[in-house]
Amino acid sequence: MAINNLKNEDNPALQNLRFDYLDHLESESIHIFREVAGQFERPALLFSGGKDSIVLVHLALKAFRPGKFPFPLLHIDTGHNFQEALDFRDEFASSIGEKLIVRKVADTIKEKKLTELKGKFASRNALQTFTLLDTIEEFKFDACIGGARRDEEKARAKERIFSVRDEFGQWDPKLQRPELWNTYNGRIHKGENVRVFPISNWTELDIWNYISRNNIELPSIYFAHEREVLEYEGQLVATSEFVQIDESDKVSVKKVRYRTVGDMTCTAAVASNAANVEDIIKEIIATKTSERGETRIDDKVSEAAMEDRKKGGYF
Amino acid sequence: MDILRFITAGSVDDGKSTLIGRLLYDSKSIMIDQLEAIEKQSRNKEDGEIDLALLTDGLRAEREQGITIDVAYKYFNTPKRKFIIADAPGHIQYTRNMVTGASNADLAIILVDARHGVVEQTRRHSIIASLLNIPHIVVAINKMDLVNNSEDVYNNIVIDYAKAAATLGLKNIKYIPISAINGDNIVEKSERFPWYEGNSLLDILETVEVSSDINYTDARFPVQYVIRPQSEELHDYRGYAGKIISGIYKIGDKVTIQPSGLETTISNIEIEGRQVEQAFAPQSVVLHIKDDMDLSRGDLIVHTDAQPNVANEFEVLLCWMGNKPLEAGNKYLFQINSRVVKAVVKEIAYKLNVNSLEKEDAPEKAVLNDIVKATIKTASPIVFDSYKKLRVNGGAILIDETSNVTVGACMIQA
Missing domain, CATH: 2.40.30.10 (Translation factors)
Structure with a gap:
């Protein structure tokens, strides 16, 4: 036991046991992935082609290679996604030889005669929960792995790594299971499912540092490019067929990049010249606005917007 | 750069949320939009001051009732460390939440109100910290501004606490006088306590040695999942995936599979598919053993000469x-x-x-x-x-x- 009281640098045998903070985060996430594989029969990994889910897939590669993933990749496609992210999604899934399932919100709208929102930024964000729940039922998924991080939002800061949802996908923050040590209780009743968040403890900066260290490729929209945008309440929204453009709108071509990639209707771009990962890391360190605050149009609605969506089955 | 996980124990009345808000704010981890959101909320309250506590209360019921219900996790970085704060409520009815937050913590900040000294709640928090075996304790004596930054008040609390701590077997205790609301001794060392010779709270958090808390002698590896590609080129591949929770493993090490008690040798260690000579806690790896044995999730691979x-x-x-x-x-x-x-x-x-x-x-x-x-x-x-x-x-x-x-x-x- 004496060795325990020594500092690493005092003991020659321990000198190459260097393990920095990204190594810690990576190992924790791999551990969570393997717990999912060990505890569930039919998991799925939610993969959108966004940076957080790309990092998730890279962590899964580290957790399971040379074996195959014990789960398919799943994308709930709202139909409002950026083409660059969709192309990346397909190419990446095929390059690693893993199965990708895509289910479309447009099909759910047609089948279930759902009512779409109208208006300037008519978002399908709320409707995608219907498609997700249908898909969970279709494939009998018992665990859905997602790339949510606790630093993104206050309600997320309180969610467990293994978050149990009832058969309606609802989150009850007051009935969460205590999560102790590195022991994850994924036991559920039939019909329930668990949302698992392996990168809960990562921040936006951690994600970028990890992308940099591992030379992870990303869709081009994360890097500065010229794009036609309209300015709306201080945010830059890409013009597209999904956004209603009024005569009074100020439309111009600007050099922008995306800090987060969601639907074209609810994700704003940021003015930026950052052309590579190192530039982006500098920009994030210098920034004064949070990732969601800068880029999510849907969170500003109310203080509890995220909490309410999660209670309703949202990721 | 490494990670420090810490828990803050105390109630709203001790200024716990204010302390966390202050750490985030002064280390520039709060963004403008988050600040605007709490400014807006603070205006709905009577005194109109920015309430840093609002940063940590994530659920609607918590904001409405002005209490913390659940463990919230907060993150900030300095050039020296990444910090993960488990913010747990301090009231007795939430012992389970503090236990949860404490289970992973490297360090606990125990908040003491300088006006009240060591009270029942302080003892409770310290007992839980000791039961959960948190390796490092920082006793932050808060609201020093309300006792005229008195050295005597501070010293008496330190003596009282040290007595209580001795019966609990708490180790590695540091004491610090602070005023969370004014930011004294939080990020920068304050001039208001010329008699205090220690460092600022952030400085303590940045420098406390945590890598030595890892046990490198008793090697433990719980198998989480068995990797068997069953492909043509990897027909006989059978790798045991898991995280080394303590100790060091080298190729050739004599190991025992528990609970079966069977002995074998480590034949290969892989990280990301690469072979390595040795691996150590807390790495996630794939281990291979020399003999063909029945080994599955829930079993442990341990060093034969350091048995659990x-x-x-x-x-x-x-x-x-x-x-x-x-x-x-x-x-x-x-x-x-x-x-x-x-x-x-x-x-x-x-x-x-x-x-x-x-x-x-x-x-x-x-x-x-x-x-x-x-x-x-x-x-x-x-x-x-x-x-x-x-x-x-x-x-x-x-x-x-x-x-x-x-x-x-x-x-x-x-």
């Missing part, structure tokens, strides 16, 4: 977290790392008074937030170390088999 305990009956300190009470004779599932077995709570020996550490007569039923000493018997043997010696292989949970809820936290007392 293998038993199906043992004593635990048990923090009860269920809404339904615990009675001797109740059956549950017992989960330690990746191993899950059926178990019965055979006997409750006594109840621990979390405010005084006194042993009280065993209650007929243990209820939510009770901490009791109990004997557990499992249907098949489990592989464990004493919690005091090896936290990562001595902590376990009890699960109610009918509701699937986690109802108990066990610290094994071997």
Whole structure:
């Protein structure tokens, strides 16, 4: 036991046991992935082609290679996604030889005669929960792995790594299971499912540092490019067929990049010249606005917007 | 750069949320939009001052009632470290939340109101920190501005606390006078306490040595998942995936599979598909063994010359977290790392008074937030170390088999 009281640098045998903070985060996430594989029969990994889910897939590669993933990749496609992210999604899934399932919100709208929102930024964000729940039922998924991080939002800061949802996908923050040590209780009743968040403890900066260290490729929209945008309440929204453009709108071509990639209707771009990962890391360190605050149009609605969506089955 | 996980223990009245808000704010981890959001909310309150506590209260019910219900996790970085704060409520009815937050913590900040000194709640928080074996304690004596930054007041509290700590066996205690609301001694060392020779709180958090808390002598590897590609080129590949929770493994090491007791040798170690000569805690790796053995999730690969305990009956300190009470004779599932077995709570020996550490007569039923000493018997043997010696292989949970809820936290007392 004496060795325990020594500092690493005092003991020659321990000198190459260097393990920095990204190594810690990576190992924790791999551990969570393997717990999912060990505890569930039919998991799925939610993969959108966004940076957080790309990092998730890279962590899964580290957790399971040379074996195959014990789960398919799943994308709930709202139909409002950026083409660059969709192309990346397909190419990446095929390059690693893993199965990708895509289910479309447009099909759910047609089948279930759902009512779409109208208006300037008519978002399908709320409707995608219907498609997700249908898909969970279709494939009998018992665990859905997602790339949510606790630093993104206050309600997320309180969610467990293994978050149990009832058969309606609802989150009850007051009935969460205590999560102790590195022991994850994924036991559920039939019909329930668990949302698992392996990168809960990562921040936006951690994600970028990890992308940099591992030379992870990303869709081009994360890097500065010229794009036609309209300015709306201080945010830059890409013009597209999904956004209603009024005569009074100020439309111009600007050099922008995306800090987060969601639907074209609810994700704003940021003015930026950052052309590579190192530039982006500098920009994030210098920034004064949070990732969601800068880029999510849907969170500003109310203080509890995220909490309410999660209670309703949202990721 | 590494990671420090810490818990803050105290109530709203001690200025806990203000302290966290201050750490985030002064380390520039709060963004403008988040600040605007809390400014807007603060305006809805009467005094109109920015309420830094609003940063940590994530749920609507918490904001409405001005209380913290659940453990919230907060993150900030300095050039020296990444910090993960588990912000747990301090009231007695939330003992289970503090236990949860403390289970992973490298350090606990125990907040003491300088006007009130060491009170029942301080003792309770310190007892929980000691039961959960948190390696480092920082006693932050807050609201020093309200006692005229008095050295005497500070010294008396330090003497009182040291007495209480001695009976608890707490180690590595540091004391610091602060004023969270004014930011004194939080990020920068304050000039208001010329008599204080230590560093600022952030400085302490940045420099406390945590890598030496890892046990590198007792090698433990719980198997989480077996990788078997069964492809043509990897026909015979069989790798044991898991995280080394303690110790170091090298190719050629003599190991024992527990609980079966079979002996073999480490034939290969892989990280990301690359072969490495050695791997160490807390790395996630794939181990291969020389002999063809029946080995699956829940088994442990340990060094033959540093064996854990293998038993199906043992004593635990048990923090009860269920809404339904615990009675001797109740059956549950017992989960330690990746191993899950059926178990019965055979006997409750006594109840621990979390405010005084006194042993009280065993209650007929243990209820939510009770901490009791109990004997557990499992249907098949489990592989464990004493919690005091090896936290990562001595902590376990009890699960109610009918509701699937986690109802108990066990610290094994071997």
